[in-house]
Amino acid sequence: MTDQHKSEALPASGAVYYLFGATGDLAKRKLFPALFSLYKEGKLAEDFAVVGLARRSRTDEQFQAEVYESINEFCRYKADDAELWNRFAQHFVYMSLDINDVEGFRELTRLSEKLDERFDIPGNRLFYLALAPELFGPVSFNLRDGGLLESKGWHRVVIEKPFGYDLPSAQKLNDQINQVFKEEEIFRIDHYLGKEMVQNIEVIRFANAFFEPLWNNKHIANVQITLSETVGVEDRGGYYDKSGALRDMGQNHMLQMLTMIAMEPPSRLHGEDIRDEKVKVLRSLRQYETFEDVRKNVVRGQYSEGVHKGKPLPGYRQEESVAGDSVTETYFAAKVAVDNFRWAGVPFYIRTGKRLPVKTTEVVIEFQNMPNNVLFASRHNLAPNLLVIRVNPMEGIYIKINAKQPGSDTQIQPVAMEFCQSCQVGINTPEAYERLIYDAARGDSTYFTRWDEVSHAWAFVDKIAAAWHDDTSDIRPYPAGSWGPTEASDLLKQDGFRWWPVNGQEEDNVIWVSNTGK
Ligand SMILES: NC(=O)C1=CN([C@@H]2O[C@H](COP(=O)(O)OP(=O)(O)OC[C@H]3O[C@@H](n4cnc5c(N)ncnc54)[C@H](OP(=O)(O)O)[C@@H]3O)[C@@H](O)[C@H]2O)C=CC1
Ligand SMILES: O=C1O[C@H](COP(=O)(O)O)[C@@H](O)[C@H](O)[C@H]1O
Numbered sequence: 001m002t003d004q005h006k007s008e009a010l011p012a013s014g015a016v017y018y019l020f021g022a023t024g025d026l027a028k029r030k031l032f033p034a035l036f037s038l039y040k041e042g043k044l045a046e047d048f049a050v051v052g053l054a055r056r057s058r059t060d061e062q063f064q065a066e067v068y069e070s071i072n073e074f075c076r077y078k079a080d081d082a083e084l085w086n087r088f089a090q091h092f093v094y095m096s097l098d099i100n101d102v103e104g105f106r107e108l109t110r111l112s113e114k115l116d117e118r119f120d121i122p123g124n125r126l127f128y129l130a131l132a133p134e135l136f137g138p139v140s141f142n143l144r145d146g147g148l149l150e151s152k153g154w155h156r157v158v159i160e161k162p163f164g165y166d167l168p169s170a171q172k173l174n175d176q177i178n179q180v181f182k183e184e185e186i187f188r189i190d191h192y193l194g195k196e197m198v199q200n201i202e203v204i205r206f207a208n209a210f211f212e213p214l215w216n217n218k219h220i221a222n223v224q225i226t227l228s229e230t231v232g233v234e235d236r237g238g239y240y241d242k243s244g245a246l247r248d249m250g251q252n253h254m255l256q257m258l259t260m261i262a263m264e265p266p267s268r269l270h271g272e273d274i275r276d277e278k279v280k281v282l283r284s285l286r287q288y289e290t291f292e293d294v295r296k297n298v299v300r301g302q303y304s305e306g307v308h309k310g311k312p313l314p315g316y317r318q319e320e321s322v323a324g325d326s327v328t329e330t331y332f333a334a335k336v337a338v339d340n341f342r343w344a345g346v347p348f349y350i351r352t353g354k355r356l357p358v359k360t361t362e363v364v365i366e367f368q369n370m371p372n373n374v375l376f377a378s379r380h381n382l383a384p385n386l387l388v389i390r391v392n393p394m395e396g397i398y399i400k401i402n403a404k405q406p407g408s409d410t411q412i413q414p415v416a417m418e419f420c421q422s423c424q425v426g427i428n429t430p431e432a433y434e435r436l437i438y439d440a441a442r443g444d445s446t447y448f449t450r451w452d453e454v455s456h457a458w459a460f461v462d463k464i465a466a467a468w469h470d471d472t473s474d475i476r477p478y479p480a481g482s483w484g485p486t487e488a489s490d491l492l493k494q495d496g497f498r499w500w501p502v503n504g505q506e507e508d509n510v511i512w513v514s515n516t517g518k
Helices: 025-040 062-074 082-089 102-117 133-145 167-178 196-206 237-262 271-284 291-297 374-381 421-425 433-442 451-470 489-494
Strands: 015-020 048-054 094-095 125-129 153-160 186-188 218-230 298-304 305-310 311-313 331-337 347-353 360-367 386-392 396-404 412-420 475-481 513-516
Touching: 015 025, 015 433, 025 082, 048 102, 048 489, 062 082, 062 094, 082 298, 094 133, 094 396, 094 451, 102 133, 102 153, 102 421, 125 433, 133 153, 133 489, 153 433, 167 421, 167 451, 167 489, 186 433, 186 451, 196 237, 196 396, 196 421, 218 237, 237 271, 237 331, 237 347, 237 360, 237 451, 291 298, 291 331, 291 451, 305 475, 331 489, 396 421, 412 421
Parallel strands: 015 048, 015 125, 048 094, 125 153, 153 186, 218 347, 298 475, 412 513
Antiparallel strands: 218 360, 298 331, 305 311, 331 347, 360 386, 386 396, 396 412
8 A cells, every 4th residue: 555545534635836935934934844745645646737836946956955945844744755755755846936927827827738738637726825915915816817717627826824914004905905805715724724633623513412402601601712833933023023822813713713702603514604604703703892891801912022941031021023012912812702602701811922831722711600509519619620622732622520528428639631642543644734725625614714704803903903003001011931921810800710731730739540551
């Protein structure tokens, strides 16, 4: 059996993949490795070609050598099988091209026709724009004017984030792309939607009789979504200083995860039905209308100098390409209300930040307490039941319940029952980019964001950003390596809640029952 026959998944239909931004960071760290994994697993057959595109010059051989290095550094599979690698590499060609030069696109059309013939590709074209957003419009126009969209097969464009800076800029961008591509041809990436456990939210909710009946304001007390990062802004200070945590993580990943938790069951598990339900959630978000509303419900912070694991860390304002007097937030926490029948009265607390103590993404569903007149609750001050969905870096779920302490008549003990998925199947689960490229190649846009989702998310975020813009007095410094401004805890305290500990910070009094054997 060859590697290509190991997978049960059908290969995507043959296509030319155009990687705009092929000399960039994203291509190296994510896109080349994703293509190799798909090939290795038989999800790409032999009828494909990859054209690397950027201004810098490269021969095909140099390009293939860069792809090889990237795979060996970043891919979950290594290119150690020479026969497989050589077969894969011959599908890669490189062409130097400036996005603003339509003549280059005409040449690209001629190259594409040759590739169609060489690899028996029926004119299908997938354009992956790993480029700065200001190039998305020009590249679309030149794809059309350069004749790339005249082939017989399908044409799809995959667009990286950020999709705009606010609603007006996103609208402008969308209008430009819409002049060339139809909505069903546009695949807007939110890589969190490609993550195993984010996709698993639907299954956990809709395939388990003991969760879905409780999934509402009668039984759930609050929901907490944490996306914490230990890294700072690294070499993206120029981009980040104009963006900040709210736009970089809030508008997209956090709101997308919130929609997956809060959406109604779709009538069918079809992409459009799921996205219809998600957009209803975004429409139900309570908008913060005044500066006071924002101040009461949203906390922002910026990291100052600090220490992590004994290593001194610079403050945000000392980072490269960041203004010395920057007021950009590197942390925010918010209390979000979903004003619909199911969620009325249930706060969704979301928080994200750079330079926090651990890298983790977790969703905690806190259930309501048992009524006090129930025997055990009145005697023991019971801890609430939790369902915790671990997205990253550990993948899995655990539920926290109350049980009798063995050997005692009256003592009650919290017990966490864990299913660690990544421990069970190994950490070799497909990367988000792998799934998303495969989905785009199959025309499945379920886990891509539709324009109405993007626009509603911006409308929500823009109100907060506007209030912040007018008055920066509420930005709180927090030491790098800490859990962010203490005011983020007050958001919950005032409602009688607290942030539950996330990955690596488990409480002492909990008994763990786990498939990891710990
Ligand atoms: N890197 C990451 O982890 C992530 C990136 N993204 C997004 O992906 C996109 C790309 O990011 P990243 O790879 O980091 O960026 P880089 O700056 O590393 O790469 C940009 C690429 O664009 C090419 N390019 C720039 N101008 C032109 C032009 N006029 N004509 C042709 N090619 C051009 C550059 O090549 P050359 O100079 O040779 O022309 C380079 O290959 C951005 O939108 C970013 O926000 C999103 C999430 C994560
Ligand atoms: O989109 C982004 O996501 C990363 C975090 O992604 P993860 O998969 O590593 O959790 C974040 O660092 C970056 O700032 C942001 O642009």
